[in-house]
Amino acid sequence: MAAVDPALLNKAVEGDTAALRMLLEHFGGDVRRRISGRIDKRWRASLDEDDVMQVTYLEAFLHVDQLTARDGAAFLTWLTRIAENAIRDAVRGLSRQKRPDPARRLVAPQGVDSYVGLLDCLGVHTATPSREAARRDAAAILESAVAKLPEDYRTAVRLYDLEGRSVADVAARMSRSVGAVHMLRARAHDRLRHDLGAASQFFTG
Amino acid sequence: MDDAAKRMADCSEAAERALIDSAWAQFEALVARHRPHPTETRRSFALPGFRVLREIHRGGQGVVYQAIQESTQRKVAIKVLKEGPFADDSELARFDREVEILSRLNHPHIVSMYDRGLIAGHAYYVMDYIPGRSLDAHVAGAALALRDVLGLFHKVCEAVNAAHLRGVIHRDLKPSNIRIDEEGEPHVLDFGLAKLAQDPNPSAEAMTVTGQFVGSLPWASPEQAEGRSELLDVRTDVYSLGVVLYQLLTASFPYPVSGRMNDVVRNIAHTSPARPSTLVRGIDRDVEIILLKCPNGAIKVRANWPAIFKGT
Numbered sequence: 228m229a230a231v232d233p234a235l236l237n238k239a240v241e242g243d244t245a246a247l248r249m250l251l252e253h254f255g256g257d258v259r260r261r262i263s264g265r266i267d268k269r270w271r272a273s274l275d276e277d278d279v280m281q282v283t284y285l286e287a288f289l290h291v292d293q294l295t296a297r298d299g300a301a302f303l304t305w306l307t308r309i310a311e312n313a314i315r316d317a318v319r320g321l322s323r324q325k326r327p328d329p330a331r332r333l334v335a336p337q338g339v340d341s342y343v344g345l346l347d348c349l350g351v352h353t354a355t356p357s358r359e360a361a362r363r364d365a366a367a368i369l370e371s372a373v374a375k376l377p378e379d380y381r382t383a384v385r386l387y388d389l390e391g392r393s394v395a396d397v398a399a400r401m402s403r404s405v406g407a408v409h410m411l412r413a414r415a416h417d418r419l420r421h422d423l424g425a426a427s428q429f430f431t432g
Numbered sequence: 433m434d435d436a437a438k439r440m441a442d443c444s445e446a447a448e449r450a451l452i453d454s455a456w457a458q459f460e461a462l463v464a465r466h467r468p469h470p471t472e473t474r475r476s477f478a479l480p481g482f483r484v485l486r487e488i489h490r491g492g493q494g495v496v497y498q499a500i501q502e503s504t505q506r507k508v509a510i511k512v513l514k515e516g517p518f519a520d521d522s523e524l525a526r527f528d529r530e531v532e533i534l535s536r537l538n539h540p541h542i543v544s545m546y547d548r549g550l551i552a553g554h555a556y557y558v559m560d561y562i563p564g565r566s567l568d569a570h571v572a573g574a575a576l577a578l579r580d581v582l583g584l585f586h587k588v589c590e591a592v593n594a595a596h597l598r599g600v601i602h603r604d605l606k607p608s609n610i611r612i613d614e615e616g617e618p619h620v621l622d623f624g625l626a627k628l629a630q631d632p633n634p635s636a637e638a639m640t641v642t643g644q645f646v647g648s649l650p651w652a653s654p655e656q657a658e659g660r661s662e663l664l665d666v667r668t669d670v671y672s673l674g675v676v677l678y679q680l681l682t683a684s685f686p687y688p689v690s691g692r693m694n695d696v697v698r699n700i701a702h703t704s705p706a707r708p709s710t711l712v713r714g715i716d717r718d719v720e721i722i723l724l725k726c727p728n729g730a731i732k733v734r735a736n737w738p739a740i741f742k743g744t
Contacts, residue, residue, distance in 0.1 A: 237505075241483070241485065241500060242485045242486065244456075244459065248452060248456055251452050252448070252449060252452055255448045255451075255452060256444065256445070256448055259448070277447075277451060280448070280451050281451045281454060281455055284451055284452050284454075284455035284456075285455040285458055285459065287455075288455060288456065288459035289459065292485070292486070292488070292498055292563065293563035293564065293614070295507065295563065295614070312573065315575075316573075319575070374465075375462070375465075376462075377458040377459065377461075377462050378458050378461060378462075379458060417565075417569060417573065420566075420568075420569055421565075421566070421569070
């Protein structure tokens with residue numbers, strides 16, 4: 228692992244995304260080597276390292292505020308952890324796909340119900356005077372939150388969660404692997420949960 | 433390195449840069465789409481000795497910024513009273529109470545406050561910045577075993593118990609107010625709705641109007657949901673912790689929390705939780721007994737959590 232300029236790291240820790248980009252170019256290959264072989268052979272047809280690395284890089288930009296590394300080794304650890312989380316999300320999605328829960332997705336959700344379904348999936352709850360108002364609230368609030376997602380995350384959520392398409396269909400439309408779709412969706416849900424504040428927007432007095 | 437190996441290395445670097453460029457382009461597009469309106473930018477906060485990086489939360493009472501303390505290069509969070517010099521007496525009193533409460537607390541799993549003050553008419557305080565995820569996102573994302581979830585939860589209970597021993601009732605315990613840092617340690621946040629069990633300032637009680645709900649409904653105790661502020665004590669927090677644990681272990685609430693507010697309040701007060709063992713496998717009887725005691729409508733039934741958890 229080559230040495231890195233401490234000033235560059237300090238800038239990245241302060242939120243300078245141009246500095247972070249340079250660090251990603253410096254350490255990206257090291258992370259790829261670390262995760263090489265971590266994708267089980269069962270999933271290699273559905274997930275490759277390029278998928279993992281692209282999500283890793285996007286997550287690094289989105290979470291630069293959580294970067295506290297002061298040396299190259301700590302930065303490499305931080306970035307590797309992001310990549311490992313991405314692989315875990317993809318594998319979890321692929322495993323669930325192999326063993327579908329009979330209670331889920333019997334019928335593809337439609338219209339406003341798909342927004343309510345997504346809110347349920349995220350664990351976000353509303354309490355408004357009427358059920359119809361609650362459904363309208365869900366649609367409006369989610370539209371706003373989904374619009375704030377990065378493009379790949381937004382597309383995965385729209386196609387799968389809101390339009391009810393199959394993972395294979397979503398993968399084909401996005402020109403990505405099935406594993407990548409699972410990863411993108413998991414990351415999108417994480418971000419939506421954070422932005423929606425798990426019901427705190429609706430109830431806090 | 434021979435020519436073939438060098439060409440391969442160059443191709444690999446170019447491919448890696450292409451992936452980074454693609455991620456960068458998405459990130460830049462996102463920032464451009466949601467760049468703050470100029471009037472919002474004018475509302476950004478400046479504090480000598482700190483380099484304010486960005487706004488991270490805007491709530492009913494205050495705005496929280498992420499910043500770096502220049503003398504130590506430590507990342508901190510600064511909460512600022514939103515109305516600034518236009519805040520009325522009750523808003524200032526509520527903010528002061530939050531500061532007073534935080535200043536009483538000193539525990540490794542409760543966010544620490546470092547400083548407070550007034551600048552350009554804006555009341556503020558400086559506290560720990562906790563990077564990481566909320567408790568429920570962490571548990572779901574890390575796929576923790578039951579034992580690890582209970583271990584994590586025990587630390588949260590110890591923190592809440594420490595607050596109770598200092599006479600502080602949180603009143604808004606929920607997963608998003610418990611953050612897990614990069615080392616996997618929990619931190620209880622947001623004492624903005626907290627009250628002192630024995631408040632020396634009688635007028636503080638008047639801040640909560642009788643019948644007014646204060647808190648977050650899915651995690652509220654029956655007495656809290658019904659706005660019966662005179663009944664709120666440490667067992668209110670015990671109830672909320674019970675709901676949080678139920679949620680972590682079963683990925684559901686003990687009763688329906690969607691629908692009309694009146695229905696939800698009725699569910700909280702009168703619906704018995706489903707037995708967790710009927711929802712997920714692997715929850716043993718001892719844990720289930722504890723779990724069913726705490727989100728219990730009858731205040732006197734709620735158990736003393738930290739003591740019970742030590743035996744689990």
